[in-house]
Amino acid sequence: MTQPPQETAALHARHQAVLPSWLSLYYERPLELTHGEGRHVWDAEGNRYLDFFGGILTTMTAHALPEVTKAVSEQAGRIIHTSTLYLSRPMVDLAERIVALSGIPDARVFFTTSGTEANDAALLLATTHRRSNQILAMRNSYHGRSFSTVGITGNQSWSPTSLSPLQTLYVHGGVRSRGPYAELSDAAYTAACVADLEDMLQQTAGGVAALIAEPVQGVGGFTMPPDGLYAAFREVLARHGILWISDEVQTGWGRTGDHFWGWQAHAGHGPPDMLTFAKGIGNGMSIGGVVARAEVMNSLSANSISTFGGSPVTMAAGLANLNYLLEHDLQGNARRVGGLLIERLRAVAAGLEFVREVRGRGLMIGIELVRPGTDERSPEAASLVVEAARERGLLVGKGGQGGASLRIAPPMTLTVAEAEEGADLLADALRAAHSTAAAS
Structure with missing residues (x-):
């Protein structure tokens, strides 16, 4: 059963009233995740997401395994x-x-x-x-x-x-x-x-x-x-x-x-x-x-x-x-599918001035963002990408000094098809955020 956006907003207000201010939430409109299966999760409003963060690398194999x-x-x-x-x-x-x-x-x-x-x-x-x-x-x-x-x-x-x-x-x-x-x-x-x-x-x-x-x-x-x-x-x-x-x-x-x-x-x-x-x-x-x-x-x-x-x-x-x-040799899967994913993301990043580095190993991939034309970290750009990815049905994390790096760590059962889908969604989010950052 799905709920209207105002119900999520009301839960956010209740959260702020009883929990610490430093207990930060992702997104301008925070998500309430209600259930998951495999590499996907759903929010209370019925939206489906490909999960590329796994509850901070914690859903290691799959949701509802x-x-x-x-x-x-x-x-x-x-x-x-x-x-x-x-x-x-x-x-x-x-x-x-x-x-x-x-x-x-x-x-x-x-x-x-x-x-x-x-x-x-x-x-x-x-x-x-x-x-x-x-x-x-x-x-x-x-x-x-x-x-x-x-x-x-x-x-x-x-x-x-x-x-x-x-x-x-x-x-x-x-x-x-x-x-x-x-x-x-x-x-x-x-x-x-x-x-x-x-x-x-x-x-x-x-x-x-x-x-x-x-x-x-x-x-x-x-x-x-x-x-x-x-x-x-x-x-x-x-x-x-x-x-x-x-x-x-x-x-x-x-x-x-x-x-x-x-x-x-x-x-x-x-x-x-x-x-x-x-x-x-x-x-x-x-x-x-x-x-x-x-x-x-x-x-x-x-x-x-x-x-x-x-x-x-x-x-x-x-x-x-x-x-x-x-x-199920999930270590081998992390090596194979992670290698494919990082190469796809490096190809996408090659044309984006605000991407300083795509790094990682297996299914631990980081993308560091900077202000175009500088080596200065840009947490603002990272936030733009995280929001844009969410809008497209993809969840990713943030980290690094000041929160200027994207963190990508899907469940280790990630399939090649899901890696390709996630790479396409993230590429679109990166391009959209790059255009927004360039215009500001």
Whole structure:
């Protein structure tokens, strides 16, 4: 049953009356999404959209995937909640699968309810294990909205306070095409970033606990370093005993196509000491977690539990979703269909002056927009494109410094036909926005 636009407007007014002003909504006329199927969603007014953002990379396989909804329903019919104070077969089952896939030897898993909480737990483990509150983080990074994770977020658009329980040191390397090393070759860029890291470590007062880094910066606009940069960093970190945390909240589970985990593009010196995950594994259910070497995971001397982490229902959903992803080779699909999509978008962008760069890997594609004739980021242009895409029946995201980059991350079951359709719709939206920006 559809509703008239004034009903959506009334819901928006109610939202503003009871929810925080900083809880931002997309679009001048915000959407109320009511149901979905496959790669499509519908709003309360009956409009159908091709979903190229998946609830911020969270609907990883498909909307209303029968295998996941069946697992949720069956588990909810048995028992919904127990907590970590009791043995949980679904939690052990999923933990065993993740440990086997992680690449981390003698690994343990701690489940949380979000990526923020997963990164927060990883920071607790690292600082406890190393007896240090010093953390290395990447410029332009994003790791969550809690007090500790905001303190290691290198993107000012998502860091509302300078207060932090941690001393954070920001290093170069997460944004290949901007900054002081942008004009260097990949090899020279990596060498310069390693030299910067070495120099920074010489300036620190004590032993640094860990480096936390996203293999592809998600909120940062799908920027990434050259392959191998974190492997080169790892060589330096290992000499100092510093832990490496790979934030796989957005890059995990094969979304990048080339690898199951983002860290595997930087695997020259083995896996990270810890990796964090969330978002896509639950296909919309609230799952996050940390995988760590047992020595690190077991370093806490006090008791700890998780009331909702490892919930039987979310674990059942995660296991069903992971099984589907592996059985249908969605990593391979992300590589094939994502490769086609990015080439189509690069061809479209070649004739548009306000597109600075089309970048990405697999089904993580970013399009950075600038003011024509300059290298100055244009969040206004990005907003125009997002609105124009919505008008044409396509949902995309935004990110990057100031929100000047489009983020494209469809469910990983995206078909070639849907990729072609989405590319055509986005091309039309880009051209319309380009004309509007040029005229203003």
